[in-house]
Amino acid sequence: MTFTDFLQLLTDGLVLGSMYGLIAVGYTMVYGILQIINFAHGEIFMLGGFGALFAYAWVPALHEISLWAALPVMLVVGVLVSVTAAVAAERFTYRPLRNAPRLAPLITAIGLSLFLQQVVFNFFTLPGESMGITAPVPFPQLDGGPLRLGGVTVSYAAILTLVVAAGAMTGLTYFVGRTRTGRAMQATAQDPKTARLMGIDTDRVIVVAFAVGAVLAAVACLTQGLRLGSISYNMGFIAGLKGFTAAVLGGIGNIRGAMLGGVVLGVAESLASGLLPHLPSLQMFGGSVWKDVWAFVILIVVLLIRPQGLLGERIADRA
């Protein structure tokens, strides 16, 4: 293990973590306003990838041009699919349960997850193939070999992930902090009844929170498809779990915390699975088999030390 190897692990972790952060924002925004965990968010993520792939597969014109040029079209379709699903989920499953006991929306979310997975599993169709999918579906790949920066290798897809995540976070910060709707969102998160007294339509704010989370999730799934070369109907499970972990790690309800939690999680995961094989007594814990375990080890450790998460406030501080 050289220093360059270490930098490589760090870079990979940063890329992975940016993607986790994009997913985490969706959990945290909805939680911040409604205090519910939208466990179907992993499937909203997955639908973004399938939406993008569907557009690519069924529009032959997109095969004639470079994938870079096709990406915006794929992104728009993926985002539309995710947002539609998220807004429909809010309208038809969460809103009717707004005043139900906490467990009801949670169980509903799990049911919704399975439903959305099965919809894709049974009905997603590629040209010339029968309806439904069984295995992971190949995702188009960007041309051009990986870049070498120093000794570190980075794919174009990885660079795209970093750029997109940075752009999305900048846009989101501006949106929440500077726009009228963003201010309405903060007010609704802090005190929903009083927000209504100000003239804020809080139902609309809730829809916007679901939609914004879905946009970022769709973006995240597109980058994962580009990086890993395939997507599958059940990819939302692990991705959702990681995004949720990142959100809790950063302090659920806190948007910057979600991104930070994602990065910390991604880097820790990458370092743990890359470094441990080189430590004599711990090598059995290294590698990809244990990769997903580290996320939760880190979560438990952080929550033991800082129950409110990295950037979260203690519940007592909340009005």
Add this chain to the structure above:
Amino acid sequence: MTALLEVEDLRVAYGKVEAVKGISFSVEEGQAVTLIGTNGAGKTTTLHTLSGLLTPSGGRVRFAGQDLAGVPAHKVVALGLAHSPEGRHIFPRLTVEENLLLGAFLRKDADGIADDTERAYTLFPRLRERRIQPAGTLSGGEQQMLAMARALMCRPRLLMLDEPSMGLSPIMMKKIMATVAELKATGTTILLVEQNARAALSLADQAYVMETGRVVLSGSGERLLHDDSVRKAYLGEE
């Protein structure tokens, strides 16, 4: 002439429990009207119903000639009915100025909003000093000032204040009540809910005494200040 606010036989229930059992009162343009009564009488429930946070189980509310039945809370404020809620409810992690601007959420006239922000700071100089501070770091009295200033930011036709002096030091309480009197003097129409009955009756044109969901007594503030039963029950006199 019809009153700005007319409440007729209003009933409100939490589940099966009726908290407001058919009350009627009205507020005329330019008046200060107060609802007084012991804890749990139904005053806060009444204000929440007027601003649309609660749905009445019976009766009628007319504001500025419009029936409020079925109008959601976020549209009531657009009609000019502002509500400074009990317990202040400022947005703790937003700055003082952001809180004020939320009071003008539905307004589009940037110049008018800037004027009114300035007016709020003139009315409460303490808020100007704390402009960029998170509102949660203000003292109780300052939070109350902010809640009132925020409610004024929509240029309300009727300002509803729920217990503005609650939990404040005697000095701060005096200051807040003096501000209410000042607002009245400058023409603001006010519906004031208070436990500090003496202060409320002193400035009210018209007063209603509530007990367990009913109006048991009404009259001019002046008359109730000298009413024997009021003096015994609410002013702590023998």
